[in-house]
Amino acid sequence: MSEEIQKFKVTIDGKTIEVEPGTTILNAARQIGGDIVPPAMCYYSSLKGSGGKCRTCLVEVSKGSEKDPRPMPKLMASCSTTVMDGMEIKNKSSERVVKARGGVVEFLLMNHPLDCPICDQAGECHLQDLAYEHGHSKTRYEFNRREFDKIDIGEYIKLHMTRCILCYRCVYTANQLTEKREHGVLKRGDAAEIGTFIENSLDNEFIGNVIDVCPVGALTDKTFRFKSRVWYTKPMDASCNCDKCSGKAVVWMIGDEIARVTARKDEYGEVKEFICNDCRFNKKDTNQWNIEGPRKIKRHSVISANHYEKETPKHTTLLNKA
Amino acid sequence: MTKKLLLENVHIEGINSYDVYRKNGGYSAVEKALKKMSPDDIVEEVKKSGLRGRGGAGFPTGMKWSFLAKPEGVPRHLLCNADESEPGTFKDRYLMEKIPHLLIEGMILSSFALGANQSYIYIRGEYMFVLRILEKAIAEAYANGWLGKNILGSGFDLDLSVTPGAGAYICGEETALIESLEGNRGNPRMKPPFPAVQGLWQRPTVVNNVETIAAVVPIVNNGGDEYAKIGIGRSTGTKLISASGNINNPGVYEIELGLSVEEFIYSEEYCGGIKNGKKIKACVPGGSSVPILPHFLITKTAESNDRLMTYESLAEGGFATGSMLGSGGFIVYDEDQCIVRNTWNFSRFYHHESCGQCSPCREGTGWMEKVLHRLENGRGTMEDIDLLWDIQGNIEGNTICPLGDAAAWPVAAAIRHFREEFEWHVTNPNEATKRNYGLISEKVFEKVNA
Numbered sequence: 001m002s003e004e005i006q007k008f009k010v011t012i013d014g015k016t017i018e019v020e021p022g023t024t025i026l027n028a029a030r031q032i033g034g035d036i037v038p039p040a041m042c043y044y045s046s047l048k049g050s051g052g053k054c055r056t057c058l059v060e061v062s063k064g065s066e067k068d069p070r071p072m073p074k075l076m077a078s079c080s081t082t083v084m085d086g087m088e089i090k091n092k093s094s095e096r097v098v099k100a101r102g103g104v105v106e107f108l109l110m111n112h113p114l115d116c117p118i119c120d121q122a123g124e125c126h127l128q129d130l131a132y133e134h135g136h137s138k139t140r141y142e143f144n145r146r147e148f149d150k151i152d153i154g155e156y157i158k159l160h161m162t163r164c165i166l167c168y169r170c171v172y173t174a175n176q177l178t179e180k181r182e183h184g185v186l187k188r189g190d191a192a193e194i195g196t197f198i199e200n201s202l203d204n205e206f207i208g209n210v211i212d213v214c215p216v217g218a219l220t221d222k223t224f225r226f227k228s229r230v231w232y233t234k235p236m237d238a239s240c241n242c243d244k245c246s247g248k249a250v251v252w253m254i255g256d257e258i259a260r261v262t263a264r265k266d267e268y269g270e271v272k273e274f275i276c277n278d279c280r281f282n283k284k285d286t287n288q289w290n291i292e293g294p295r296k297i298k299r300h301s302v303i304s305a306n307h308y309e310k311e312t313p314k315h316t317t318l319l320n321k322a
Numbered sequence: 323m324t325k326k327l328l329l330e331n332v333h334i335e336g337i338n339s340y341d342v343y344r345k346n347g348g349y350s351a352v353e354k355a356l357k358k359m360s361p362d363d364i365v366e367e368v369k370k371s372g373l374r375g376r377g378g379a380g381f382p383t384g385m386k387w388s389f390l391a392k393p394e395g396v397p398r399h400l401l402c403n404a405d406e407s408e409p410g411t412f413k414d415r416y417l418m419e420k421i422p423h424l425l426i427e428g429m430i431l432s433s434f435a436l437g438a439n440q441s442y443i444y445i446r447g448e449y450m451f452v453l454r455i456l457e458k459a460i461a462e463a464y465a466n467g468w469l470g471k472n473i474l475g476s477g478f479d480l481d482l483s484v485t486p487g488a489g490a491y492i493c494g495e496e497t498a499l500i501e502s503l504e505g506n507r508g509n510p511r512m513k514p515p516f517p518a519v520q521g522l523w524q525r526p527t528v529v530n531n532v533e534t535i536a537a538v539v540p541i542v543n544n545g546g547d548e549y550a551k552i553g554i555g556r557s558t559g560t561k562l563i564s565a566s567g568n569i570n571n572p573g574v575y576e577i578e579l580g581l582s583v584e585e586f587i588y589s590e591e592y593c594g595g596i597k598n599g600k601k602i603k604a605c606v607p608g609g610s611s612v613p614i615l616p617h618f619l620i621t622k623t624a625e626s627n628d629r630l631m632t633y634e635s636l637a638e639g640g641f642a643t644g645s646m647l648g649s650g651g652f653i654v655y656d657e658d659q660c661i662v663r664n665t666w667n668f669s670r671f672y673h674h675e676s677c678g679q680c681s682p683c684r685e686g687t688g689w690m691e692k693v694l695h696r697l698e699n700g701r702g703t704m705e706d707i708d709l710l711w712d713i714q715g716n717i718e719g720n721t722i723c724p725l726g727d728a729a730a731w732p733v734a735a736a737i738r739h740f741r742e743e744f745e746w747h748v749t750n751p752n753e754a755t756k757r758n759y760g761l762i763s764e765k766v767f768e769k770v771n772a
């Protein structure tokens with residue numbers, strides 16, 4: 001026991017947990033789980049350098065640590081602030097956080113087209129969920145919204161920049177998963193846009209993953225575009241023998257046909273094992289996959305309101321314990 | 323006459339050349355330092371001097387230097403921030419243009435103190451002509467043995483070069499500057515880690531303003547204690563002020579900290595009073611990012627103390643009735659100036675300069691600009707004023723770097739002190755479009771004197 005690393009005790013919205021030193025507030029919250037977890041639109045645990053940008057994960061640190069109990073004056077980005085022993089954090093229980101987050105949602109939406117009815121991401125869109133949970137029902141923005149042309153980046157991917165929230169996840173993905181650096185941000189401020197340096201086609205073997213990391217409908221799969229609303233498709237865990245990637249994926253079925261293939265995402269929408277372009281774009285035949293069974297969608301979202309298999313509600317086990 | 327430490331020799335013919343600079347005592351501080359002092363001695367003198375960063379935040383320089391991590395075998399860097407892009411600030415340009423060797427001498431001293439062997443001056447892209455001046459001066463310094471290997475036989479090596487930015491205000495933020503210098507997009511980094519631990523190429527790095535580095539020269543020459551004798555309290559030494567707006571003598575002045583604002587604005591030695599016999603309406607004392615002061619809070623604080631040119635006195639009263647010394651960009655407005663227009667103009671700047679990384683600043687700055695533009699043109703509503711207040715509040719404190727705050731504060735201060743003028747634009751739409759005129763809020767004043 002004595003050899004164990006000393007763990008840090010943190011309390012978030014009244015719930016206490018012990019975590020390894022170096023853990024961020026967000027990840028500590030995720031270890032606790034439930035509705036104390038701040039929303040995160042830009043942080044992505046497997047992408048180095050991600051986080052800090054969207055500011056949806058802001059929390060109030062009401063007690064700095066056991067040693068230095070002073071509260072932190074500013075709201076902190078929970079995805080990039082590491083915990084201290086004895087730290088106390090307020091997420092939803094802080095009025096300041098609720099107000100600031102409402103502000104952030106308003107900022108994210110004010111130039112957003114909100115064309116959900118014709119957006120492939122609808123139903124599994126993190127911005128929809130965020131707006132639904134933390135946003136206001138009316139916009140105060142009365143000016144023209146920013147618009148960009150849609151562009152093809154490579155054979156399989158469509159970039160609809162108008163919907164982009166500049167989370168930079170695709171930039172980190174392109175930089176970290178693929179060898180060539182052809183994908184980046186051009187211009188600055190609210191004119192900034194994702195660019196592939198004059199529409200260079202991104203034909204890297206893993207570039208398709210930018211679609212999965214994108215929290216909104218800015219990067220979509222051209223082999224699936226407009227085929228179906230996601231909630232009319234049935235997700236199945238599937239695997240295949242692939243020499244480029246783990247071959248572990250989710251196939252989204254319409255009847256007996258595979259409509260699209262994605263990587264497996266956890267309840268925070270994060271992919272732990274990225275898949276290659278071949279699996280994603282070219283294997284649309286059920287013979288190419290070993291279908292393991294229905295995919296459980298853990299995220300609370302428009303999508304899980306439909307006919308997906310939900311996890312067994314936790315309260316039964318809690319009741320048993322009590 | 324005030325004591326001048328930086329601009330003392332600026333009017334000497336040819337002082338921008340090595341020979342004249344040297345003849346007038348130039349590089350004597352380097353001689354003194356490399357022959358008689360250790361790096362720690364210099365850090366000690368800078369600490370004693372009480373020198374505070376002249377780039378805007380006013381952080382004690384000696385303390386900043388002592389935070390520099392010194393891991394074995396890892397090179398350290400000194401970066402000079404010559405990005406000077408804050409509206410109303412043009413003092414660094416003046417110094418570099420007129421007396422470039424002063425900066426180079428300061429760079430040698432500071433690099434020696436910090437143990438940096440490769441130092442950089444990062445200069446804004448619009449200052450291309452100044453870059454040429456610096457390059458010439460650096461070449462002269464190399465030619466005369468002040469830069470390069472084994473300077474003055476001390477065993478200390480220093481290479482110095484100038485790198486231009488591409489014209490982005492944000493690259494003046496120290497971590498964006500580092501990114502830009504590394505050849506990346508100038509996006510500010512998240513802190514921690516701080517540059518003192520992981521800066522340029524992940525190495526320990528100090529970033530200092532041009533004027534801060536130049537001030538090390540007189541500190542080494544005369545000693546930190548002598549420097550600290552000038553000024554009041556924690557505001558020691560001299561400060562370059564860029565004075566502009568409706569004054570008789572706009573320009574760059576070196577003042578002793580502690581000079582009264584009254585004297586600075588009205589004496590012939592400095593601004594020489596308001597132009598065309600007009601009355602003063604407002605003043606932005608520290609560059610566009612700091613809160614604007616209405617006429618009754620400029621020369622006196624809300625507590626009726628004399629307002630002085632110090633970090634503390636300009637901030638007296640907090641944001642409710644005070645402002646900040648900032649970068650020393652002193653802008654004066656006469657009675658004919660329109661505060662709404664000015665606020666819109668500043669807002670336009672921050673909108674244009676936001677790097678776009680974090681949502682509140684990326685979206686909020688553009689939104690504020692649009693609402694202000696509408697108000698200024700007589701198309702706004704009373705709700706717009708509250709909306710602006712709300713937007714700035716949602717930006718302030720919620721962003722990665724202080725540009726968000728810098729965009730929010732001028733808007734907040736303008737509404738706080740000049741709300742009537744915003745309202746006037748709503749109730750007099752036709753005149754608003756035609757006239758450049760408004761009213762002043764005396765509310766704060768009345769409250770204080772009640």
Ligand SMILES: Cc1cc2nc3c(=O)[nH]c(=O)nc-3n(C[C@H](O)[C@H](O)[C@H](O)COP(=O)(O)O)c2cc1C
Nearest residue numbers: 375376377403405406407494495496530531534724
């Ligand atoms: C948006 C922004 C722009 C800045 N621009 C400058 C600048 O042009 N020059 C400067 O010296 N400091 C600038 N700063 C401050 C620097 O980040 C840094 O604090 C300063 O260079 C430190 O030097 P000092 O301690 O000598 O003042 C800026 C800060 C921000 C947030």
Ligand code: SF4
Nearest residue numbers: 115116119122125217
């Ligand atoms: S990205 Fe999300 S919020 Fe935006 S249009 Fe698509 S579904 Fe709607």
Ligand code: SF4
Nearest residue numbers: 164165167168170214
């Ligand atoms: S395209 Fe998607 S992943 Fe890329 S920055 Fe925009 S929102 Fe983020």
Ligand code: SF4
Nearest residue numbers: 677679680683721723
């Ligand atoms: S506050 Fe503005 S300038 Fe600073 S990082 Fe955020 S978007 Fe960029």
Ligand code: FES
Nearest residue numbers: 052053054055079
């Ligand atoms: S998730 Fe933390 S700032 Fe975006």
